[in-house]
Amino acid sequence: MYYVTDEKQQSQYINMFKEAGKDAFILHHNIDQPFITHVEYKNEKVKFQRIDADITDDFREETKKKDKKILKNNTDAMTKLFREVLGKDKLEVKVERLRNDKVSSVITLSEESRRMQDMMRMYNMSGMDASAFGGGETLVLNANHKLVQYVITNEKSEHTPMICEQLYDLALLSHKPLEAEAMTKFIQRSNDIMMLLAK
Numbered sequence: 001m002y003y004v005t006d007e008k009q010q011s012q013y014i015n016m017f018k019e020a021g022k023d024a025f026i027l028h029h030n031i032d033q034p035f036i037t038h039v040e041y042k043n044e045k046v047k048f049q050r051i052d053a054d055i056t057d058d059f060r061e062e063t064k065k066k067d068k069k070i071l072k073n074n075t076d077a078m079t080k081l082f083r084e085v086l087g088k089d090k091l092e093v094k095v096e097r098l099r100n101d102k103v104s105s106v107i108t109l110s111e112e113s114r115r116m117q118d119m120m121r122m123y124n125m126s127g128m129d130a131s132a133f134g135g136g137e138t139l140v141l142n143a144n145h146k147l148v149q150y151v152i153t154n155e156k157s158e159h160t161p162m163i164c165e166q167l168y169d170l171a172l173l174s175h176k177p178l179e180a181e182a183m184t185k186f187i188q189r190s191n192d193i194m195m196l197l198a199k
Protein backbone atom coordinates (compact mmCIF):
# COMPACT_ATOMS: atom_id res chain seq x y z
CA MET A 1 0.00 0.00 0.00
CA TYR A 2 1.55 3.25 -1.12
CA TYR A 3 0.61 6.35 0.83
CA VAL A 4 1.03 10.13 0.64
CA THR A 5 1.57 12.25 3.75
CA ASP A 6 1.84 15.69 2.11
CA GLU A 7 0.12 16.35 -1.25
CA LYS A 8 2.08 19.56 -1.92
CA GLN A 9 5.50 18.26 -0.86
CA GLN A 10 5.11 14.95 -2.68
CA SER A 11 3.29 16.31 -5.78
CA GLN A 12 6.07 15.25 -8.17
CA TYR A 13 5.82 11.66 -6.93
CA ILE A 14 2.02 11.80 -7.17
CA ASN A 15 2.28 12.89 -10.82
CA MET A 16 4.69 10.04 -11.53
CA PHE A 17 2.22 7.60 -9.95
CA LYS A 18 -0.66 9.00 -12.01
CA GLU A 19 1.33 8.68 -15.24
CA ALA A 20 2.21 5.07 -14.38
CA GLY A 21 -1.46 4.29 -13.56
CA LYS A 22 -0.64 3.43 -9.95
CA ASP A 23 -2.74 4.27 -6.89
CA ALA A 24 -1.73 5.67 -3.53
CA PHE A 25 -3.72 6.58 -0.44
CA ILE A 26 -3.69 10.24 0.55
CA LEU A 27 -3.49 10.51 4.33
CA HIS A 28 -4.59 13.70 6.04
CA HIS A 29 -3.22 12.42 9.37
CA ASN A 30 -0.07 10.47 10.17
CA ILE A 31 -0.42 6.73 10.65
CA ASP A 32 0.75 5.50 14.02
CA GLN A 33 4.00 3.55 13.43
CA PRO A 34 3.22 0.80 15.96
CA PHE A 35 -0.18 0.35 14.25
CA ILE A 36 1.49 -0.03 10.82
CA THR A 37 3.92 -2.60 12.24
CA HIS A 38 1.05 -4.48 13.90
CA VAL A 39 -1.01 -4.61 10.68
CA GLU A 40 2.01 -5.79 8.65
CA TYR A 41 2.81 -8.42 11.27
CA LYS A 42 -0.76 -9.75 11.28
CA ASN A 43 -1.04 -9.87 7.48
CA GLU A 44 2.14 -10.61 5.50
CA LYS A 45 0.44 -9.51 2.26
CA VAL A 46 0.04 -5.93 3.56
CA LYS A 47 3.05 -3.62 3.38
CA PHE A 48 2.92 0.14 3.84
CA GLN A 49 5.32 2.28 1.84
CA ARG A 50 5.38 6.04 1.40
CA ILE A 51 5.16 7.21 -2.19
CA ASP A 52 8.77 8.48 -2.25
CA ALA A 53 10.36 5.37 -0.77
CA ASP A 54 11.57 3.85 -4.04
CA ILE A 55 11.61 4.12 -7.83
CA THR A 56 10.03 0.90 -9.09
CA ASP A 57 10.09 -0.58 -12.59
CA ASP A 58 6.75 1.15 -13.28
CA PHE A 59 8.64 4.46 -13.53
CA ARG A 60 11.69 3.23 -15.45
CA GLU A 61 12.16 2.62 -19.14
CA GLU A 62 13.04 -0.90 -20.15
CA THR A 63 16.82 -1.00 -20.54
CA LYS A 64 18.90 -3.23 -22.80
CA LYS A 65 22.01 -5.00 -21.56
CA LYS A 66 24.31 -2.49 -23.31
CA ASP A 67 22.43 0.46 -21.79
CA LYS A 68 22.67 -1.07 -18.29
CA LYS A 69 26.46 -0.96 -18.53
CA ILE A 70 26.36 2.71 -19.60
CA LEU A 71 24.01 3.54 -16.71
CA LYS A 72 26.31 1.71 -14.27
CA ASN A 73 29.34 3.69 -15.51
CA ASN A 74 27.35 6.93 -15.30
CA THR A 75 26.20 6.02 -11.78
CA ASP A 76 29.80 5.50 -10.65
CA ALA A 77 30.94 8.79 -12.20
CA MET A 78 27.97 10.79 -10.85
CA THR A 79 28.31 9.28 -7.37
CA LYS A 80 31.91 10.48 -7.22
CA LEU A 81 31.02 13.91 -8.65
CA PHE A 82 27.97 14.62 -6.47
CA ARG A 83 29.66 13.42 -3.28
CA GLU A 84 32.57 15.75 -3.99
CA VAL A 85 30.45 18.78 -4.98
CA LEU A 86 27.93 18.40 -2.14
CA GLY A 87 30.42 17.29 0.51
CA LYS A 88 28.25 14.24 1.29
CA ASP A 89 30.52 11.19 1.24
CA LYS A 90 27.70 8.76 2.12
CA LEU A 91 25.20 9.98 -0.49
CA GLU A 92 23.90 7.19 -2.72
CA VAL A 93 23.44 8.22 -6.35
CA LYS A 94 21.75 6.26 -9.14
CA VAL A 95 21.45 7.18 -12.81
CA GLU A 96 18.32 5.65 -14.31
CA ARG A 97 16.15 6.17 -17.38
CA LEU A 98 12.81 7.38 -16.04
CA ARG A 99 9.75 7.34 -18.29
CA ASN A 100 8.98 10.98 -17.48
CA ASP A 101 11.70 13.08 -19.16
CA LYS A 102 10.46 16.23 -17.38
CA VAL A 103 11.69 14.89 -14.01
CA SER A 104 15.40 15.63 -13.62
CA SER A 105 16.04 14.16 -10.18
CA VAL A 106 14.24 12.69 -7.18
CA ILE A 107 15.27 11.59 -3.73
CA THR A 108 14.13 8.34 -2.23
CA LEU A 109 14.38 7.17 1.36
CA SER A 110 13.61 3.55 2.19
CA GLU A 111 10.52 2.95 4.31
CA GLU A 112 12.68 1.21 6.94
CA SER A 113 15.02 4.21 7.25
CA ARG A 114 12.10 6.62 7.50
CA ARG A 115 10.46 4.55 10.24
CA MET A 116 13.74 4.42 12.15
CA GLN A 117 14.12 8.20 11.87
CA ASP A 118 10.51 8.68 13.03
CA MET A 119 11.12 6.40 16.00
CA MET A 120 14.32 8.24 16.90
CA ARG A 121 12.45 11.56 16.81
CA MET A 122 9.60 10.12 18.89
CA TYR A 123 12.02 8.89 21.59
CA ASN A 124 14.22 12.02 21.35
CA MET A 125 17.26 10.10 20.10
CA SER A 126 18.38 12.95 17.82
CA GLY A 127 22.08 12.47 18.64
CA MET A 128 22.20 9.06 16.98
CA ASP A 129 22.93 8.54 13.28
CA ALA A 130 19.85 7.08 11.59
CA SER A 131 21.89 5.87 8.61
CA ALA A 132 23.59 3.35 10.92
CA PHE A 133 20.33 1.39 10.94
CA GLY A 134 19.92 1.14 7.17
CA GLY A 135 20.31 2.98 3.89
CA GLY A 136 19.97 6.72 3.87
CA GLU A 137 18.67 8.89 1.08
CA THR A 138 19.33 8.07 -2.56
CA LEU A 139 19.54 10.72 -5.27
CA VAL A 140 18.08 9.33 -8.51
CA LEU A 141 19.19 11.21 -11.64
CA ASN A 142 17.09 10.81 -14.76
CA ALA A 143 19.36 9.99 -17.72
CA ASN A 144 16.53 11.10 -20.04
CA HIS A 145 16.61 14.69 -18.74
CA LYS A 146 18.79 17.22 -20.60
CA LEU A 147 20.29 18.77 -17.46
CA VAL A 148 21.46 15.37 -16.25
CA GLN A 149 22.83 14.62 -19.74
CA TYR A 150 24.71 17.92 -19.61
CA VAL A 151 26.32 17.05 -16.27
CA ILE A 152 27.28 13.56 -17.48
CA THR A 153 28.97 14.89 -20.62
CA ASN A 154 30.43 18.08 -19.06
CA GLU A 155 31.85 17.03 -15.70
CA LYS A 156 34.69 19.56 -15.96
CA SER A 157 32.54 22.56 -16.93
CA GLU A 158 32.71 25.57 -14.58
CA HIS A 159 28.89 25.46 -14.33
CA THR A 160 28.63 21.75 -13.45
CA PRO A 161 29.02 22.11 -9.65
CA MET A 162 26.23 24.72 -9.57
CA ILE A 163 23.95 22.46 -11.64
CA CYS A 164 24.74 19.49 -9.38
CA GLU A 165 23.75 21.51 -6.31
CA GLN A 166 20.56 22.67 -8.03
CA LEU A 167 19.60 19.14 -9.12
CA TYR A 168 20.09 17.92 -5.54
CA ASP A 169 18.09 20.77 -3.98
CA LEU A 170 15.26 20.40 -6.51
CA ALA A 171 15.02 16.70 -5.64
CA LEU A 172 15.16 17.50 -1.93
CA LEU A 173 12.37 20.09 -2.22
CA SER A 174 10.04 17.36 -3.49
CA HIS A 175 11.07 15.17 -0.58
CA LYS A 176 11.17 17.50 2.43
CA PRO A 177 11.57 21.23 3.19
CA LEU A 178 15.06 22.73 2.86
CA GLU A 179 16.81 23.98 5.98
CA ALA A 180 17.03 27.79 6.26
CA GLU A 181 20.67 28.02 5.12
CA ALA A 182 20.10 25.59 2.24
CA MET A 183 17.04 27.57 1.11
CA THR A 184 19.04 30.81 1.09
CA LYS A 185 21.72 29.15 -1.06
CA PHE A 186 19.08 27.65 -3.35
CA ILE A 187 17.48 31.06 -3.98
CA GLN A 188 20.85 32.73 -4.63
CA ARG A 189 21.89 29.90 -6.95
CA SER A 190 18.57 30.14 -8.82
CA ASN A 191 19.26 33.85 -9.38
CA ASP A 192 22.78 33.05 -10.61
CA ILE A 193 21.40 30.49 -13.06
CA MET A 194 18.84 33.00 -14.37
CA MET A 195 21.62 35.55 -14.83
CA LEU A 196 23.49 33.02 -16.99
CA LEU A 197 20.36 32.61 -19.13
CA ALA A 198 19.98 36.39 -19.42
CA LYS A 199 23.51 36.87 -20.81
